[in-house]
Amino acid sequence: MSRIALIAQLTFHEARRRKIMWAAVLLGLAFLAIYALGLYFLRGEIITGMDQYPQGTLTAVNMLVMMALYAVNFLIIVMTVLTSVDTIAGEVASGAIHAIATKPIRRAEILLGKWLGFAVMLVLYATLMIGGVVLITRALTGYTPPNVLRGSLLMVLEGFIVLHLSLLGGTFLSTLANGVFVLGLFGVAFIGGWMEEFGSLMYNETVVNIGILSSLIMPSEAMWRWAAYLMQPPLLRTFNVSPFGSNAQPSLAMVAYTFAYLVAALAIAIRNFSRKDL
Amino acid sequence: MSASPAIETSGLRKEYGAKVAVADLSLTVQRGEIFGFLGPNGAGKTTAVKMLLGLIAPTAGAGRILGRPLSDIEVRRRIGFLPEHFRFYDWLTARELLRYHGKLLGMTDAACEKQIPELLEMVGLIHHADQRLKTFSKGMLQRVGLAQALLNDPELVFLDEPTSGLDPIGRRMVRDVIRHLRDKGCAVFLNSHLLGEVEITCDRVAFISEGVVVRTASLRQLIAGETTVHIRAAGVTPETLEGLKQWGREVRADGTYIHMVVDEEESLPAIANWIVANGARLYALTPERVSLEDLFMEVVGDTGEVK
Numbered sequence A: 001m002s003r004i005a006l007i008a009q010l011t012f013h014e015a016r017r018r019k020i021m022w023a024a025v026l027l028g029l030a031f032l033a034i035y036a037l038g039l040y041f042l043r044g045e046i047i048t049g050m051d052q053y054p055q056g057t058l059t060a061v062n063m064l065v066m067m068a069l070y071a072v073n074f075l076i077i078v079m080t081v082l083t084s085v086d087t088i089a090g091e092v093a094s095g096a097i098h099a100i101a102t103k104p105i106r107r108a109e110i111l112l113g114k115w116l117g118f119a120v121m122l123v124l125y126a127t128l129m130i131g132g133v134v135l136i137t138r139a140l141t142g143y144t145p146p147n148v149l150r151g152s153l154l155m156v157l158e159g160f161i162v163l164h165l166s167l168l169g170g171t172f173l174s175t176l177a178n179g180v181f182v183l184g185l186f187g188v189a190f191i192g193g194w195m196e197e198f199g200s201l202m203y204n205e206t207v208v209n210i211g212i213l214s215s216l217i218m219p220s221e222a223m224w225r226w227a228a229y230l231m232q233p234p235l236l237r238t239f240n241v242s243p244f245g246s247n248a249q250p251s252l253a254m255v256a257y258t259f260a261y262l263v264a265a266l267a268i269a270i271r272n273f274s275r276k277d278l
Numbered sequence B: 001m002s003a004s005p006a007i008e009t010s011g012l013r014k015e016y017g018a019k020v021a022v023a024d025l026s027l028t029v030q031r032g033e034i035f036g037f038l039g040p041n042g043a044g045k046t047t048a049v050k051m052l053l054g055l056i057a058p059t060a061g062a063g064r065i066l067g068r069p070l071s072d073i074e075v076r077r078r079i080g081f082l083p084e085h086f087r088f089y090d091w092l093t094a095r096e097l098l099r100y101h102g103k104l105l106g107m108t109d110a111a112c113e114k115q116i117p118e119l120l121e122m123v124g125l126i127h128h129a130d131q132r133l134k135t136f137s138k139g140m141l142q143r144v145g146l147a148q149a150l151l152n153d154p155e156l157v158f159l160d161e162p163t164s165g166l167d168p169i170g171r172r173m174v175r176d177v178i179r180h181l182r183d184k185g186c187a188v189f190l191n192s193h194l195l196g197e198v199e200i201t202c203d204r205v206a207f208i209s210e211g212v213v214v215r216t217a218s219l220r221q222l223i224a225g226e227t228t229v230h231i232r233a234a235g236v237t238p239e240t241l242e243g244l245k246q247w248g249r250e251v252r253a254d255g256t257y258i259h260m261v262v263d264e265e266e267s268l269p270a271i272a273n274w275i276v277a278n279g280a281r282l283y284a285l286t287p288e289r290v291s292l293e294d295l296f297m298e299v300v301g302d303t304g305e306v307k
C-alpha cells in the first residue's frame, strides 16, 4: 500500500475509532429524518398549492430546500473544521509525530495522506447530506432545484477550502489557534458576502468591492452564494437577499481563482510542514 | 555490510533564535557500537538526536547515517528510534500501533505478524497487546515505544532516555535489549543521564555540556585506565619504592602511605607482590576508582544549574 494511502487509512481509522464517523452519520440521518417528516406533513398543502398558485408554491418549496441546504452547507464546514483542525497541530503537540516523521516517509506524503483521508470523508458526508435533502424533496414533492449537481459541487468545493486552510493552519498554529483561524476566516467571508450582496442591491460599488476583497481572502462564502444562485428558480435570483439565496452571478473566473487558492494553500502547507522543526 | 560508520557528523549546529542548543557536534559512531551520549538537562542531547533523524534542520554542519545523508528517507528503513516521551494515538491498541509502524517501515504483513508478538513478549506487554493505549501507564507506553523502535530489525537504534518511567524490571529489560542488539551487531545511540546504566551497557561515551561535546572516551579507558592507588605499608625501603616506578608514575611516600598513578588496573597484583616480596608489610592497597559519575561531575561541572 502506498504511504499516502496508509496515512489516509489512519485518518479514517481515527474517525471510526473515536466515533466521529458514527456521530456524524447518525446525526446527519436525524437531520434528514426531521426534514423528511416536515416535508411529509406539508406535502398535502404543497400539492394543492402547485395547482392553484404554482409560482408562489414553487418559491416556497425552493426556499425550504435552500434552507435545508444552507444548514447542510454549514454542517459540512463545521464537520470539516472539527475533524481536521487538530490533525498536524495535535500530533506535534503530543509528540506522536516524532514516531511517524522518522519513518521512511516524506513529510509531503504525511500531509497528502491526511488530506486524502479528510477529502474522502468530506465527499462522503456531503454526498449523504446534500443527496439526502435533494432525494427526499424529490420523493415527497416531485420538485428538484435547478442545477443541483453544479450547486452541490460548489458546496463541496467550499468544504475543500476549509479543509485546506485547516491543514495549512495546523502546520504553524496550535489546535485551538487553528480553529480560531479557520472559523475566523469563515466569518470574514460571511460578512463580506453579505456586504457584496447588499452593495450590489443598492448599486454601491465600494461595498461590492469590499465583499469581493473578502472573497479573495477567503472564497468559502462565495461558493455558497453561487451554489444558491444556481439552485434558485430564475425569478427569485434578482430579489432574494437572505442567507438561503443569492443575487450574485457565478463567475468562472472566481471558480478558477478558488482552484488556484486550494492548490496554493496545500502547497504552502506542505512547504511549511516539510521545513518545520518537530 | 558496508564500511561506512553508523553515524558520522561534522560541525552539526542548532540555534533556536539566540539560543544555541547544539554548538558543534562532530562525532563518529561505528557499526555495532553502543554509544552513550551523556549530559545534564538541557545540554542538547535530544536536539542532537533530532538533527540526526531529520526531525529538525541543522543550522549548520552535515552528517551521514549508515553512509547516507541526514535528509535521506529510505535509510530510515534500517533505523529505529525511541523518542524521549513516546506518545502515539491513544485510540490504537498496542498491536495496531505496531502494525501501522511496520507498514510505515515498508515491512510485509508476514514480517509484521512474526515480529509483533515476539516484541510484545520481549517488552512484557503480550497480555496487553489488544488494549488501547489510552489505558496504558507511562511505563507501558515507553515499552510499546521500545518495541516500535525494534520492529524492523534495525542496524542503528536511537534511544532517548529509554528507561525514563520504567520500573527496575523494565530497566533491566532495556539493558538486556541493548545487550541483545550488541550481539546482533546493531549500533545503539543511547541518550541518558542515568550513569549506572551507561556504565553497564556502553562501549564508548561522549559528554555534552551546553551544546558542546567536551569529551569522548571509550568506557574501558575511563574505568580500567589510569588509576590513582593508595598503599599503606610498613618497612618499605627506598629501593622498593624506586622499583614501583616500573608500573606507574608519580610515586610518592608519605609516612606509612605511598601514592602512585598506575596506567592499568592489571598492574595492581604485581605491585602487591613486589611490596611483599621485598619484605615490607602490606596493610592496604586501594585503587581510587574513577566512577562515571565523578567523571560526569568533573566534565560538565556540578553546579546543578540548568544552563
Ligand SMILES: Nc1ncnc2c1ncn2[C@@H]1O[C@H](COP(=O)(O)OP(=O)(O)OP(=O)(O)O)[C@@H](O)[C@H]1O
Pocket: B016, B019, B020, B021, B022, B039, B040, B041, B042, B043, B044, B045, B046, B047, B048, B193, B307
Ligand atoms: N524548540 C525549542 N526552542 C527553543 N529552545 C529549545 C527548543 N528545543 C530545545 N531548546 C533548548 O535547547 C537546549 C537543549 O535542549 P535538549 O532538549 O536537546 O536538551 P537535553 O540534553 O535533551 O535535556 P534533557 O536531559 O532534559 O532531556 C535547552 O536549553 C532547551 O531549552
Ligand SMILES: [Mg+2]
Pocket: B045, B046, B047, B084, B160
Ligand atoms: Mg532530552
